[in-house]
Amino acid sequence: MDAPKRRAPRQTKTEDGTAQRVVRRRPRDRRAQIAAASAEAFGLSGYHGVSMEDIASRLDISSTALYRHYPSKYALFREETLRLSTLGVETVRIPDELAGAPAERRLDYVIDTMIAQCLANRRSAALLRWQSRYLEPEDNRVLSGQLVRIHTVVRDLLVEFRPELAGSERAVLAAATLSVVGSVSDHHVSVPARALTTLLGSAAHAVIGADLPGLDAEAETPGATEIPLTFKHELLLKRAIELFHEHGYPQVSVEDIAHAAGLPASSAVYRFYRSKGDILAAAFRRAAERVSAAIGPAIAASDGPEQALTTLIELYVRGSFAERALTFVYYAEISNVPPEDRTVLRNIQRLNVEEWAKLVGGIRPELSAAEARVLVHAALALVVDLGRWHGADNPICTPARVIRLMQVILIGRPAAV
Known part of the structure; x- marks a missing residue:
């Protein structure tokens, strides 16, 4: 565990030149700020390349303050990784009002919501894609189960949307669709949000409609x-x-x-x-x-x-x-x-x-x-x-x-x- 380090109180000077201590109030959303900063750091530098002090520096707080919220770097890493995967499961959940809708409409909904969430978490999603291998075994099993659920939703929609496909084709197309959407976290190419959403949606639908070689x-x-x-x-x-x-x-x-x-x-x-x-x-x-x-x-x-x-x-x-x-x-x-x-x-x-x-x-x-x-x-x-x-x-x-x-x-x- 990284040793906590205390940061000296920030000071300003009064009109007569004497030092005056500035009392910084703890933001109400500090825990959320910590989670966002840590996910971005882990995605950029890797789990092993980030220390608690690095994360504290990003937030301009002491590592001691960071430890008030999380007991260790792994606790931070675990929480944010599973938060992102849980969010993915929620993203592909079909709302009640679409339960009886045609498969194509439900599939459109799932693709649109996945793209929206990936763009909203673009700077931290690399953590889930490339660093999750460092989860401890039990946490990794939880993550794997969630990822399987996400894949299963897309695959089952393909069963209805393209019933002519063989099971192996549906499995490949479902995984390819998730890859297209998730790939946006692998790079920093700047495209306006609306155009990027349209582009990823078109690519995902092209994959879903593809005819695969036997x-x-x-x-x-x-x-x-x-x-x-x-x-x-x-x-x-x-x-x-x-x-x-x-x-x-x-x-x-x-x-x-x-x-x-x-x-x-x-x-x-x-x-x-x-x-x-x-x-x-x-x-x-x-x-x-x-x-x-x-x-x-x-x-x-x-x-x-x-x-x-x-x-x-x-x-x-x-x-x-x-x-x-x-x-x-x-x-x-x-x-x-x-x-x-x-x-x-x-x-x-x-x-x-x-x-x-x-x-x-x-x-x-x-x-x-x-x-x-x-x-x-x-x-x-x-x-x-x-x-x-x-x-x-x-x-x-x-x-x-x-x-x-x-x-x-x-x-x-x-x-x-």
Whole structure:
């Protein structure tokens, strides 16, 4: 537990120059302010990257005052994470006046309310998306149950709205719809609220109306290339990514990485990487370069923006399926990358998104540049979200289905053959 620190009373001076203590009254909504500030901090810097003093500083109070409301950082983290998930459950609850309405109208209501809540909690929702893995087991079970309830509501509405769908198709489309709506917390692209609401709603409805390829239409997906044991730096990176994916970066030590790579001691790791942070930065560079390296050749070999974008989508999905752990780590652990590397990586990511967005704009000129970027973020996040929800080896979430969903989000329909 972080040790409480006292903050000196704030003072002003009277007209004759003597010090006068200023008594600050405690706001009535202090607890709500603390919850909002902590959620934003956890979403931005990660659970392990935030202290009680950091949160207190955001509110301009002492950590002692913070401890009056919450006994520990975990108590704050737990309360805000479960508050957000509980809010999600409330959001998809159909009101009595719509109980007998057609399935399409109820589905519209659920999508609209989910979008409204995600926008209202945009700065803190990243906590729920990427940091909830640090909940203690019992709290994690509560969270998982709530997320399943949210998914079940959307899936059951699809049973009524599109009865022709197979159960696996409804499960994938429900998860994809939630991903599109939730992706708005992964970025800071600025679009007016009304336009952003319309854009996310259109993308969600495009996903709901998508026709997915059959499970027998899937071509074999290449697996990750086996790394020769002589390439120790590559093996170290591969094993580290697997550990970061399974346990979370803060929970993994250099000793763990050395053991997983078959090295005799942690000191052997430093022959290849300067630190654990350097390994994470190398993983991020690998993920970013995989995306950027495909852009130039795809554009050069295409007859127009739709063909180029279709090629990029397929390359991205195939690469992500071959390296699922890397794709997840890229989204979940950015707050743990050393600051000097984080700036460089953020710039590479922005450039990659910008190139994708230019292609989207070439296909859909009615979209602004910012709106195209929002859709690119939604499509890219879809890959990792579906992998998280359905699991790495779930046969219903195939690359061909993910490719089709990315197409309907970015192009607005399946790509022309």
